Amino acid sequence: MSRFEIYSPEGLRVDGRRWNELRSFNCSINTHPNAADGSSYLEQGNNKIITLVAGPQEPSSRSQVNTKQATLSVTINLTKFAKMERSKSSHKNERRTLEWQASLVRTFEKNLMLHLYPRTSIDVQVHALQLDGGILGAMLNGITLALIDAGIAMYDFVSGVSVGLYDTTPLLDLNSLEENAMSSVTIGTIGKSEKLSLLMVEDKVPLDRLESVMAIGIAGTHRIRDLMDKELRKHGKTRVENSSN
Amino acid sequence: MEQNSVLSLHQIKRCLTVDLCCNIFTSFTTLISSHLIALLFNLENFQLTNTKSNKGTARKSAHRTPSAVPDIVISLLGTMSDVISVINRNEFWSNGRLEQDEYESDSSSGSEQEHDIEMSGAHDSNGGIDHQDGSIVTPGELITDDPIWMKGHGTYFLENKTYSSVVGTVSRVNRLLSVLPLKSRYIPETGDHIVGRITDVGNRRWKVDIGAKQYAVLMLGSVNLPGGVLRRKSETDELQMRNFLKEGDLLNAEVQSLFQDGSASLHTRSLKYGKLRNGTFVQVPSSLIVRSKNHTHNLPGNVTIILGVNGFVWIRKSSKMDLSGKTTTTGSGQSDHLPGSNNAMSVSITRLEEESSWEIYSDKNDTVTVSVRQTITRYANVIKALAHCELGITEPRIISAYEASMAYGNLGQLIESETMESLGQDVINSEKMRGAA
Numbered sequence: 001m002s003r004f005e006i007y008s009p010e011g012l013r014v015d016g017r018r019w020n021e022l023r024s025f026n027c028s029i030n031t032h033p034n035a036a037d038g039s040s041y042l043e044q045g046n047n048k049i050i051t052l053v054a055g056p057q058e059p060s061s062r063s064q065v066n067t068k069q070a071t072l073s074v075t076i077n078l079t080k081f082a083k084m085e086r087s088k089s090s091h092k093n094e095r096r097t098l099e100w101q102a103s104l105v106r107t108f109e110k111n112l113m114l115h116l117y118p119r120t121s122i123d124v125q126v127h128a129l130q131l132d133g134g135i136l137g138a139m140l141n142g143i144t145l146a147l148i149d150a151g152i153a154m155y156d157f158v159s160g161v162s163v164g165l166y167d168t169t170p171l172l173d174l175n176s177l178e179e180n181a182m183s184s185v186t187i188g189t190i191g192k193s194e195k196l197s198l199l200m201v202e203d204k205v206p207l208d209r210l211e212s213v214m215a216i217g218i219a220g221t222h223r224i225r226d227l228m229d230k231e232l233r234k235h236g237k238t239r240v241e242n243s244s245n
Numbered sequence: 246m247e248q249n250s251v252l253s254l255h256q257i258k259r260c261l262t263v264d265l266c267c268n269i270f271t272s273f274t275t276l277i278s279s280h281l282i283a284l285l286f287n288l289e290n291f292q293l294t295n296t297k298s299n300k301g302t303a304r305k306s307a308h309r310t311p312s313a314v315p316d317i318v319i320s321l322l323g324t325m326s327d328v329i330s331v332i333n334r335n336e337f338w339s340n341g342r343l344e345q346d347e348y349e350s351d352s353s354s355g356s357e358q359e360h361d362i363e364m365s366g367a368h369d370s371n372g373g374i375d376h377q378d379g380s381i382v383t384p385g386e387l388i389t390d391d392p393i394w395m396k397g398h399g400t401y402f403l404e405n406k407t408y409s410s411v412v413g414t415v416s417r418v419n420r421l422l423s424v425l426p427l428k429s430r431y432i433p434e435t436g437d438h439i440v441g442r443i444t445d446v447g448n449r450r451w452k453v454d455i456g457a458k459q460y461a462v463l464m465l466g467s468v469n470l471p472g473g474v475l476r477r478k479s480e481t482d483e484l485q486m487r488n489f490l491k492e493g494d495l496l497n498a499e500v501q502s503l504f505q506d507g508s509a510s511l512h513t514r515s516l517k518y519g520k521l522r523n524g525t526f527v528q529v530p531s532s533l534i535v536r537s538k539n540h541t542h543n544l545p546g547n548v549t550i551i552l553g554v555n556g557f558v559w560i561r562k563s564s565k566m567d568l569s570g571k572t573t574t575t576g577s578g579q580s581d582h583l584p585g586s587n588n589a590m591s592v593s594i595t596r597l598e599e600e601s602s603w604e605i606y607s608d609k610n611d612t613v614t615v616s617v618r619q620t621i622t623r624y625a626n627v628i629k630a631l632a633h634c635e636l637g638i639t640e641p642r643i644i645s646a647y648e649a650s651m652a653y654g655n656l657g658q659l660i661e662s663e664t665m666e667s668l669g670q671d672v673i674n675s676e677k678m679r680g681a682a
């Protein structure tokens with residue numbers, strides 16, 4: 001047994017949370033008004049993510065031109081200093097990163113109204129400054145905020161969170177210690193509905209436990225959606241006040 | 246290692262339909278397209294039983310060495326229905342992308358409806374229905390369930406309900422309901438005075454970056470060429486287009502018309518339009534610039550500013566033309582330049598002939614004195630400060646912020662964020678004072 005007790009008999013986790021508690025969640029939008037059309041900064045626990053959205057804009061090459069809808073691309077930059085130990089490689093062409101990029105593109109292609117922006121491209125860049133588990137869920141949230149900030153039309157929020165299964169207990173929003181110790185899934189939900197836009201299952205999860213895992217995950221994403229919504233309204237309110245006076 | 250997950254396609258379909266919009270990831274989708282290609286995951290064993298097509302068991306043993314990467318066991322239960330509302334829809338997967346009507350037909354389940362009301366109810370005291378004009382909405386929020394409203398920009402329509410698709414304020418014009426986004430790329434409209442940058446010289450046209458979704462087009466036929474308005478464009482003009490405007494040149498122009506897809510066609514057939522010189526370029530968010538009758542302003546300090554509606558701003562030394570054109574503004578340094586301005590309109594035709602020389606396409610700057618350069622820089626930094634505070638940029642505000650900025654001797658200091666915020670506060674305060682007085 002390691003020094004850390006992943007889930008104590010009293011029901012406390014490594015960082016003192018209970019099974020159904022999220023990590024601290026902070027976000028802000030329009031953080032890079034000059035560098036991008038839409039931008040967000042997001043802290044989900046110790047994950048720190050900057051997201052930049054450029055577009056809709058003229059495609060950089062002819063091959064990207066689609067006369068029906070906009071071309072969406074996502075680039076993930078996991079910085080070398082993001083983990084506990086400095087990594088030698090930039091994670092640019094790692095299989096895992098490419099996989100994430102593909103899944104994010106596919107998630108947002110369905111959620112954005114890309115048909116409104118024919119012959120353009122929308123480029124999303126995600127920069128992870130610090131990583132601490134559940135990064136894909138955090139990236140979903142960050143990209144949603146940045147796309148909203150860019151004023152790109154979408155059907156609803158996409159919010160994501162990871163859920164693990166420790167023995168028989170589902171644990172919400174894992175940090176990296178927990179993530180290494182148990183199997184986990186990442187869930188992306190559309191708005192306040194129970195529709196999933198993303199379900200990433202990279203580990204084994206017992207069939208009969210998946211139901212409770214997904215239930216707590218969906219509840220978690222709804223909470224995150226509310227937190228993002230609150231921040232957006234706050235930001236919107238100050239903007240409206242500024243423009244009116 | 247024979248840790249087998251048996252994926253019943255039927256079950257998956259039931260659970261997946263849950264998500265409608267959805268891309269459940271990788272192997273799922275590939276599975277459903279019944280190609281059964283385990284693409285992306287590091288699989289060791291991946292056993293699938295495709296019950297639907299009765300093709301039996303397809304097995305892909307992965308090309309990876311057995312490692313720490315665990316098997317993927319994707320297993321979904323039919324019993325999940327009490328957690329997630331399950332709707333059986335067969336067409337969905339055959340029709341790869343989500344169309345709006347698919348979205349519509351889905352939300353027929355009762356639970357969806359409850360959710361929307363509950364969701365918006367959490368934020369709005371009036372139950373989320375019938376938002377007041379000007380209230381802030383976020384994507385996916387129910388604006389109204391009254392079907393009499395026509396859906397405009399920034400909204401979508403499902404099941405006789407209108408939802409917002411952007412963050413913005415609700416606007417109602419007659420029966421048209423739309424959401425004006427708080428921030429978006431510039432959307433050109435006919436008649437807009439804009440500043441743009443040439444990106445491409447093509448066949449009888451220039452491509453101009455105007456900060457919109459697509460580049461605008463400036464046709465050779467819609468510019469003034471040296472030799473007067475009535476001059477015809479010949480093939481030699483076509484061959485020497487780069488001598489007039491080349492890549493990287495800035496120009497101010499007017500939106501002449503819009504194409505079907507929303508991109509713009511420009512013209513510069515007036516003396517106030519054309520190539521820009523003797524100044525500096527600043528970009529601000531286009532939402533901060535308010536459309537008005539006049540976008541060229543002569544400011545104190547012998548400086549002229551062009552506030553392009555697209556958020557591109559050009560600040561330059563005032564030319565004789567700027568100062569003779571109109572008797573504008575509170576300018577202090579320009580009163581001595583004004584003689585002869587009262588008959589400016591009557592001579593404009595002849596002046597047009599004079600000015601339409603190669604001069605207007607010159608790349609050479611006039612001499613700009615150090616003090617004027619500093620004034621231009623100060624204005625540029627003042628505009629950056631206003632943009633930083635997200636204040637709408639208007640002529641009175643620029644002047645007011647410029648005067649407030651005089652407290653800072655060092656021009657570089659103006660773009661420190663604290664200074665910018667205090668400048669913004671000064672502007673707001675002085676406006677309040679004026680309003681109260």
